[in-house]
Amino acid sequence: MCMEEIAAAVCEGDDDNIVDLCRMALEGGATPSCIIKEGLTAGMMRAGEFFDSGEYFLPEMLISSMTLQKGLDYLVGCLEKESGFWRGCIVIGTVEGDTHDIGKNLVGAMLQAAGFRVIDLGIDVSAERFIESVGIYKPDIIAMSALLSTTMMNMETVIRRLSDRGLRDQVKVMIGGAVVNQRFADRIGADGYSENASQAVLLAERLICAS
Amino acid sequence: MGKKEQILLTLDGKYTGYIPVIPVANTFAARWSGKPMGEVMSNSELYAQAVIDCRKHFDYDGLWVNGFGGVAAALGQGLTDKFGQESLTGEGVILTRESLEQLHEFRADQDLNLDGMINAIRMMKEQEPDQPIFTVVSSPASTAAVMMDVGNFYISMIKDPEFVKEVIRRITEPLVESVKMLARAGVDVIWNPMPTLSGTCISRKLYEQICRESNMYFNEQVRKCGLRLVAHACGKWDDRFDLLFGEGNDGVHVSECNFQEVCQMYGKDTCIMGDIPSVPIMLFGTPEEVYQTAFGNCMEALSYGTFILSPDCGMPPDVPYENIEEMCRAARDAVEKIGK
Numbered sequence A: 001m002c003m004e005e006i007a008a009a010v011c012e013g014d015d016d017n018i019v020d021l022c023r024m025a026l027e028g029g030a031t032p033s034c035i036i037k038e039g040l041t042a043g044m045m046r047a048g049e050f051f052d053s054g055e056y057f058l059p060e061m062l063i064s065s066m067t068l069q070k071g072l073d074y075l076v077g078c079l080e081k082e083s084g085f086w087r088g089c090i091v092i093g094t095v096e097g098d099t100h101d102i103g104k105n106l107v108g109a110m111l112q113a114a115g116f117r118v119i120d121l122g123i124d125v126s127a128e129r130f131i132e133s134v135g136i137y138k139p140d141i142i143a144m145s146a147l148l149s150t151t152m153m154n155m156e157t158v159i160r161r162l163s164d165r166g167l168r169d170q171v172k173v174m175i176g177g178a179v180v181n182q183r184f185a186d187r188i189g190a191d192g193y194s195e196n197a198s199q200a201v202l203l204a205e206r207l208i209c210a211s
Numbered sequence B: 001m002g003k004k005e006q007i008l009l010t011l012d013g014k015y016t017g018y019i020p021v022i023p024v025a026n027t028f029a030a031r032w033s034g035k036p037m038g039e040v041m042s043n044s045e046l047y048a049q050a051v052i053d054c055r056k057h058f059d060y061d062g063l064w065v066n067g068f069g070g071v072a073a074a075l076g077q078g079l080t081d082k083f084g085q086e087s088l089t090g091e092g093v094i095l096t097r098e099s100l101e102q103l104h105e106f107r108a109d110q111d112l113n114l115d116g117m118i119n120a121i122r123m124m125k126e127q128e129p130d131q132p133i134f135t136v137v138s139s140p141a142s143t144a145a146v147m148m149d150v151g152n153f154y155i156s157m158i159k160d161p162e163f164v165k166e167v168i169r170r171i172t173e174p175l176v177e178s179v180k181m182l183a184r185a186g187v188d189v190i191w192n193p194m195p196t197l198s199g200t201c202i203s204r205k206l207y208e209q210i211c212r213e214s215n216m217y218f219n220e221q222v223r224k225c226g227l228r229l230v231a232h233a234c235g236k237w238d239d240r241f242d243l244l245f246g247e248g249n250d251g252v253h254v255s256e257c258n259f260q261e262v263c264q265m266y267g268k269d270t271c272i273m274g275d276i277p278s279v280p281i282m283l284f285g286t287p288e289e290v291y292q293t294a295f296g297n298c299m300e301a302l303s304y305g306t307f308i309l310s311p312d313c314g315m316p317p318d319v320p321y322e323n324i325e326e327m328c329r330a331a332r333d334a335v336e337k338i339g340k
């Protein structure tokens, strides 16, 4: 049972068979973290490349992501026993007033596939909930998504309140979504911005190394 | 010739010596009114007054009746959505074939949302009889996307395309019924935004296989009611403009495209609307940048056909007032330059 088959299943969105493939790999002696890295993640990264190059669109990406999720859900139980797997914790959410979640979910899935523990607060997340999450989950990073020009300013509110409460030094903040850019990230004092999900993984790695 | 006639003729492809400036200014007007946004958007009288006063103040063209989510709400209100909650808007309530059976019957004459819109239209016609009234109505496929939950809609497009087509069929007649009602109330133009069907989201192939037929049918019905139709090609449409421009729209409101190329290829037969980038230029740009972009758009488009100047998408509520004045000035200057 080779990892290539699992990667292909994720990339092609074969969600009906992914759990069986992962089980067979485990039975064959592969470790969960190896299956995640070399199978699931490799497949999702490949789908991401197809998306970036215009060969895949959202339907294809969402099916790949759903397949990835099924595989991860199946393996995560075994994974908790493998110590030192998670590379850091990221709280992610779409800011208040905004219900766009496709991009945020893809970013969350890629981060999870890359080995981050991802806590998804969902959509329409108030500044207060982001702040509370720092106390509850002790994340390394808060990741915020906004797709509307009317909601992007809510990112600034979160950052300002983190400072007001003396929490700003405890977490890094990264932002993304179609309306925001690096200039905006700098203006509101975020630690990083990235344009898409694969870049988001590299950004998270950079931010965690820096902290 | 009155303004309204000039604008409708522009949509019919006839240059009248005037370039209409029509920003999609519904939330903008609500904010401009100075009252709490939520209150204005949910009260048809406050809303209509804001739109009328704001238009007069800046002297752009067109009145916008508040976005129409009526059919989704009328069919799906109270059903369980993807979060397991009772839906107020009808969004995300058609997750399975079984849920299709649970949709309510649609009665245009009993729809409260339509009632509010008709009230707003009446006020607009009374106070501004010489301005065309635009309203936002999404196509059957876009409405299906919202009612199915967009993520589920996309996944089903590949896994169960027949299901998606069935949902689209089920939604089409209620949409046509409400358009007829709006036409009777006095709306002039239907503006149909299609961000979820763009090349930003789905492939040309899926668009062609699943969405196009219902778009064409819907467009035909709208035009049978005597209404003009503007499709908003929101997002990337470069790979499918040939399809869109062949679907029977009077105007196409473009966004992320090669503007000159689109005008050159399609401007002769269809009125083009656009193309000032809403966020980087209208919202964050300087007045000079707005003027330059707007003036450039007018000059380019007018050399091929008729044109309506507008931001490339809905106008953000916080756009600086000076930028709107510069947009209007650019259109007047372009007419001076081209000649009446």
Ligand code: B12
Pocket (backbone or CB within 6 Å): A058, A097, A098, A099, A100, A101, A102, A103, A104, A106, A107, A143, A144, A145, A146, A147, A148, A149, A150, A174, A175, A176, A177, A178, A179, A193, A194, A195, A196, A197, A198, A200, B067, B146, B150, B151, B193, B195, B196, B197, B200, B201, B234, B235, B236, B279, B313, B314
């Ligand atoms: C799908 C969609 C919807 C769906 C949302 C479904 C859902 N569950 O998400 C529905 C139909 C419900 C919807 C509703 C609305 N939408 Co909408 N929508 C879109 C659309 C077509 C695609 C968005 C999308 O999913 N893109 C695909 C994903 C993969 O891209 P992405 O989100 O940008 O994410 C990528 C990157 O940005 C980045 N990223 C994203 N988040 C993060 C976070 C971090 C931390 C990082 C590092 C990176 C990152 O990585 C992602 C993957 O590569 C866009 C058009 C567009 N051009 O973006 C409009 C768009 C965003 N919507 C828009 C609007 C106006 C609305 C509405 C107000 C009403 C309306 N009339 O359409 C409502 C608002 C609802 C609300 N309160 O939020 C406007 C926003 C205009 C503006 N600049 O403000 C857009 C641009 C369309 C338009 N031009 O009209 N919408």
Ligand SMILES: [Zn+2]
Pocket (backbone or CB within 6 Å): B193, B195, B232, B233, B234, B235, B255, B312, B313, B314
């Ligand atoms: Zn748009």
